[in-house]
Amino acid sequence: MSGSDRAVLARPQLTPRGRAIRDAALKLFAERGYEATTTTEIGAAVGIRGPSLYKHVSSKQDLLVAIMLDAMDNLHDVHALAVAGVDDVADRLRRAVEAHVRFHTRHRLEAFVGNREIRSLDEVNRAVVVARRSSYERLIRGLIEEGVAASRFHVASVKLASYALLDLGMGVAAWYREDGDLSEDEIVYTYGRFALTLVGAAG
Amino acid sequence: MSGSDRAVLARPQLTPRGRAIRDAALKLFAERGYEATTTTEIGAAVGIRGPSLYKHVSSKQDLLVAIMLDAMDNLHDVHALAVAGVDDVADRLRRAVEAHVRFHTRHRLEAFVGNREIRSLDEVNRAVVVARRSSYERLIRGLIEEGVAASRFHVASVKLASYALLDLGMGVAAWYREDGDLSEDEIVYTYGRFALTLVGAAG
DNA sequence: TGGAAAGGCTAATGCTCAGTAGCCTTGATA
DNA sequence: TATCAAGGCTACTGAGCATTAGCCTTTCCA
Numbered sequence: 268m269s270g271s272d273r274a275v276l277a278r279p280q281l282t283p284r285g286r287a288i289r290d291a292a293l294k295l296f297a298e299r300g301y302e303a304t305t306t307t308e309i310g311a312a313v314g315i316r317g318p319s320l321y322k323h324v325s326s327k328q329d330l331l332v333a334i335m336l337d338a339m340d341n342l343h344d345v346h347a348l349a350v351a352g353v354d355d356v357a358d359r360l361r362r363a364v365e366a367h368v369r370f371h372t373r374h375r376l377e378a379f380v381g382n383r384e385i386r387s388l389d390e391v392n393r394a395v396v397v398a399r400r401s402s403y404e405r406l407i408r409g410l411i412e413e414g415v416a417a418s419r420f421h422v423a424s425v426k427l428a429s430y431a432l433l434d435l436g437m438g439v440a441a442w443y444r445e446d447g448d449l450s451e452d453e454i455v456y457t458y459g460r461f462a463l464t465l466v467g468a469a470g
Numbered sequence: 471m472s473g474s475d476r477a478v479l480a481r482p483q484l485t486p487r488g489r490a491i492r493d494a495a496l497k498l499f500a501e502r503g504y505e506a507t508t509t510t511e512i513g514a515a516v517g518i519r520g521p522s523l524y525k526h527v528s529s530k531q532d533l534l535v536a537i538m539l540d541a542m543d544n545l546h547d548v549h550a551l552a553v554a555g556v557d558d559v560a561d562r563l564r565r566a567v568e569a570h571v572r573f574h575t576r577h578r579l580e581a582f583v584g585n586r587e588i589r590s591l592d593e594v595n596r597a598v599v600v601a602r603r604s605s606y607e608r609l610i611r612g613l614i615e616e617g618v619a620a621s622r623f624h625v626a627s628v629k630l631a632s633y634a635l636l637d638l639g640m641g642v643a644a645w646y647r648e649d650g651d652l653s654e655d656e657i658v659y660t661y662g663r664f665a666l667t668l669v670g671a672a673g
Numbered sequence: 674t675g676g677a678a679a680g681g682c683t684a685a686t687g688c689t690c691a692g693t694a695g696c697c698t699t700g701a702t703a
Numbered sequence: 704t705a706t707c708a709a710g711g712c713t714a715c716t717g718a719g720c721a722t723t724a725g726c727c728t729t730t731c732c733a
Contacts, residue, residue, distance in 0.1 A: 284710090300503075300589060303505055303589070303590070305689085305691085306692080307690085317690090317691080317692090318691090318712080319710070319711055319712070321691095322710050326691080326692080327691070386506070387506070424660065427660055430645055431641065431661075434637055434641025434644070435634055435638070438638075438641070441637070448629075449630060457626050457627065458634075464668070465667070508719085508720065509721060509722085510720090519682065520722090521682080521722075521723080524721095525679075
């Protein structure tokens, strides 16, 4: 079973209003933070009062968890898709970084909230989200290790290089704007090449 | 008058207890976020009750503002010091990035809070902090522009390159630990070199 | 030695919030 | 047409929060 299948199964069907609420919550969480967002505001964003939200959603916390888990599943999926069937390790890294960066432009709110609001999760949910994030980080680090083992990459520190690549994605989520003067493709392409120079990949 | 002088003049003298309170607040703001930190907790961290804080501090918001402005002044200072008297533009960039990264290891809590809690500032304070941050970002971007103008650097986009360099610093603030297995010097040196390859500096 | 300033404390104030209770309307179905 | 579920609403509950009021002890100088 592919990651994509698992993800699809794991994601519950949402009614249109349920989806609208999640979208509104995502936007507000990104803008002012989870703690600073009130249920009244989320309600107002979809044209209802705060308490009416609870006909669709079990709690504010659950809204955050759902957003985060969905984003993490999504990120795993695009990664898997990006490297599937690609043999050359440099190609794999470049494609993985491109997918990483593209995800952070296309889902910048999810990525932003996913990175910043981990501490707003209660202990149980935090453990789940952190575990899923670590598993993703290991995928990137694994690619670098693979290249180093094959003498295709030359880095002072695998850890440092992988941190750098991951951090660049997060940075994108923080400043990217669809209507900005840097296009998605431009950023994706440039960062894909950054990645290769950064790990000292020849040619 | 140097940036350093200005900064010293602007920073009010703090009593030892006042400093302890600020340190405690910084730690807590970094750990759980400004909104999620209570005055009771800040007080407890220095051995007094919440209300007693107000004998030393005018508000929780002021505590945050003071921490942020101090950090921004500090960052400007280390930048100025790093590039002072250095002529070669590649050297200047490398030294600036080294200073940037070193700052983010040595003052990771301040940097972390400074980046994440901007939205917790009220409008007036936010404007001041954002302006000071933008001025710093312009310094870095200016260095890259200078190198490009002199045909020493070759980048697809000055903006993209400067974002990338700035984001790496922020990333460091998020994951660096003094007792981790990556030393400050190692990170600083590696990122200084990253910077040069990233802007396509020859040799 | 007396009095004032510094700096603790508890109690209270006034506000905001997430979430619940319970009611009402609407629209589909039997 | 009677019923019932879905999904709004207002009013309420209970908790937590920053900050203020006002009191008490200690310390330090005149």
